Amino acid sequence: MSPAFLYLTGIGLIPFFYVIALSFMDYSLAYVYLPRVFVGFKNFRILVFDEFLWHALRITFTYTALAVGLELLIGLILAILTTRNIKGKAIWRSLLLVPMVVSPIVVGLIWLQMLNPDFGVIAYFLHELGLFIGTGPTIEPSTALLTTALMDVWHWTPFVMLILGAGILSLPVEPYEAAVVDGASSWQVFRHVTLPLLTPVITVVLLLRTMDALRIFDEVWILTGGGPGSVTRYSVIHAYRISLAQFNIGYGAAISLFLFFITLVLCSFFFNLLRGRR
Amino acid sequence: MLTSSRKSRAQIENAVSYLILTVATIAALFPVVWMILMSLKTRVDIFTMPPPLFFSPTLNNYFAAFIEKNFIKYLINSLVVVAGSTIIAVSLGSLAAYSFSRFKMWADKHILFDILTFRMAPLIVFIIPFYMIWTNLGMYDTHIGLIIAHAAFNMPLVVWLMLSFFDGLPRDLEEAAMVDGCSRLATLFRIVLPLVAPGLAASAVICIIFSWNEFFFAMVLTSVYAKTLPAAITGFVTTRGTLWGEMAAVATVIILPVLAFAIIVQKYLVRGLTFGAIK
Numbered sequence: 200m201s202p203a204f205l206y207l208t209g210i211g212l213i214p215f216f217y218v219i220a221l222s223f224m225d226y227s228l229a230y231v232y233l234p235r236v237f238v239g240f241k242n243f244r245i246l247v248f249d250e251f252l253w254h255a256l257r258i259t260f261t262y263t264a265l266a267v268g269l270e271l272l273i274g275l276i277l278a279i280l281t282t283r284n285i286k287g288k289a290i291w292r293s294l295l296l297v298p299m300v301v302s303p304i305v306v307g308l309i310w311l312q313m314l315n316p317d318f319g320v321i322a323y324f325l326h327e328l329g330l331f332i333g334t335g336p337t338i339e340p341s342t343a344l345l346t347t348a349l350m351d352v353w354h355w356t357p358f359v360m361l362i363l364g365a366g367i368l369s370l371p372v373e374p375y376e377a378a379v380v381d382g383a384s385s386w387q388v389f390r391h392v393t394l395p396l397l398t399p400v401i402t403v404v405l406l407l408r409t410m411d412a413l414r415i416f417d418e419v420w421i422l423t424g425g426g427p428g429s430v431t432r433y434s435v436i437h438a439y440r441i442s443l444a445q446f447n448i449g450y451g452a453a454i455s456l457f458l459f460f461i462t463l464v465l466c467s468f469f470f471n472l473l474r475g476r477r
Numbered sequence: 478m479l480t481s482s483r484k485s486r487a488q489i490e491n492a493v494s495y496l497i498l499t500v501a502t503i504a505a506l507f508p509v510v511w512m513i514l515m516s517l518k519t520r521v522d523i524f525t526m527p528p529p530l531f532f533s534p535t536l537n538n539y540f541a542a543f544i545e546k547n548f549i550k551y552l553i554n555s556l557v558v559v560a561g562s563t564i565i566a567v568s569l570g571s572l573a574a575y576s577f578s579r580f581k582m583w584a585d586k587h588i589l590f591d592i593l594t595f596r597m598a599p600l601i602v603f604i605i606p607f608y609m610i611w612t613n614l615g616m617y618d619t620h621i622g623l624i625i626a627h628a629a630f631n632m633p634l635v636v637w638l639m640l641s642f643f644d645g646l647p648r649d650l651e652e653a654a655m656v657d658g659c660s661r662l663a664t665l666f667r668i669v670l671p672l673v674a675p676g677l678a679a680s681a682v683i684c685i686i687f688s689w690n691e692f693f694f695a696m697v698l699t700s701v702y703a704k705t706l707p708a709a710i711t712g713f714v715t716t717r718g719t720l721w722g723e724m725a726a727v728a729t730v731i732i733l734p735v736l737a738f739a740i741i742v743q744k745y746l747v748r749g750l751t752f753g754a755i756k
Contacts, residue, residue, distance in 0.1 A: 221605065277497075277498070318524045366755060455602040458602065
């Protein structure tokens with residue numbers, strides 16, 4: 200216990216307290232010769248009235264709701280199909296899992312190439328189908344958010360499918376036998392047997408995916424960089440730009456702490472779930 | 478009459494399932510296959526629209542990226558960081574999990590929660606202080622700096638995953654060994670660890686995958702010397718245009734080993750990715 204404890208205290212706790220200290224300072228790496236000044240809650244006061252931050256949070260929640268919602272829906276369908284009596288179950292499942300293990304940065308790069316309006320294959324087929332998305336799906340403000348969400352759906356639906364599939368396979372058999380005896384249709388079996396029994400597993404997936412989507416960075420960073428304008432400037436991209444691109448470390452620290460506390464709430468739900476299982 | 482209509486209904490259901498699965502599989506695989514094919518194309522073939530169905534494959538992109546642009550260096554950096562961080566995370570993490578599982582400790586509930594939040598927090602909250610501390614300590618752009626960061630990020634997952642393995646192991650076994658004169662440490666190494674070997678392997682593979690794929694830490698904490706593949710690959714995207722073929726070659730090298738690993742540990746992937754919540 201103690202080596203890991205020391206390690207995580209040193210590597211986790213010290214930086215964490217350091218970031219808290221930074222959030223109370225006026226400190227910019229762009230002016231390193233100026234002294235760090237303790238400014239109390241100034242950064243947090245700015246934060247409350249920062250239009251850009253609230254915009255970033257709004258679009259991050261939209262993105263999360265859209266992506267995670269679709270992932271749960273498609274993932275559940277695929278989980279049910281791959282646990283039914285079909286041929287080559289293991290092969291279907293292995294093939295469908297592929298996107299999940301692709302490095303996020305590579306996901307961003309693949310989609311950047313495929314969506315390129317001049318020579319991207321998706322852009323080309325959309326064009327052939329008569330769908331003209333202005334200058335391109337990632338450049339047009341009206342479709343950029345949706346495009347990043349769909350990229351997330353491609354990347355993480357396999358994760359949802361995998362976990363829900365394992366959940367379905369671990370369900371007891373008796374309720375299903377009873378339902379068949381009572382002559383229930385497949386939909387009724389799903390609605391009144393599978394879904395209620397699967398709720399704990401769905402909750403786990405929902406929490407994990409939500410916490411992950413709220414901190415999205417890599418894929419979107421390379422695909423749109425937060426643009427066009429600030430349409431896909433999600434909260435972590437916003438915090439990154441403030442702190443390590445504009446070098447306003449003090450305010451960036453305050454924003455990142457604020458984002459951390461949002462995750463903390465969700466994480467405490469997840470923690471209680473984990474403890475319940477022990 | 479009734480049975481035949483039920484039979485045809487089942488047939489339709491079957492056909493629809495296969496149709497949905499086929500469409501989903503094509504959608505899942507197409508981008509990856511597309512990129513692998515792109516890594517084998519010449520510059521002209523990459524920019525031809527509609528995409529040519531047949532083209533003469535070439536390994537020039539791999540040569541250009543790994544030999545001429547010296548990406549072999551970044552590949553070695555990646556391997557060093559993955560090996561170092563995985564060894565630290567798995568050894569320290571599993572020892573911690575064992576003590577959490579076997580001893581009642583002061584505030585262990587809070588410590589476990591803190592460990593979990595460390596893993597789920599937006600990385601930016603740690604990247605800012607890491608960047609500041611690393612630059613002050615001279616650890617910016619070193620292997621050890623990135624290894625420490627990755628190990629810290631992966632250790633919580635090891636702790637929680639191994640906790641679920643240790644909790645599932647009956648205590649009687651250890652007690653019997655200790656009655657027979659085995660010390661606590663000898664019991665751990667001779668009896669307990671061999672029994673949770675699948676768990677250790679699964680934790681190690683998941684740590685390897687995360688560290689190998691990780692981009693945010695690598696981008697901020699390294700610049701020239703210790704850059705890993707995911708951080709280096711973005712260098713192909715420039716304002717003057719992108720070297721797509723070479724990018725695809727490097728991307729293929731990033732993807733393929735992970736794919737193999739994931740297939741090996743598929744059985745434990747669920748348990749690992751849910752921190753042991755679902756077995």
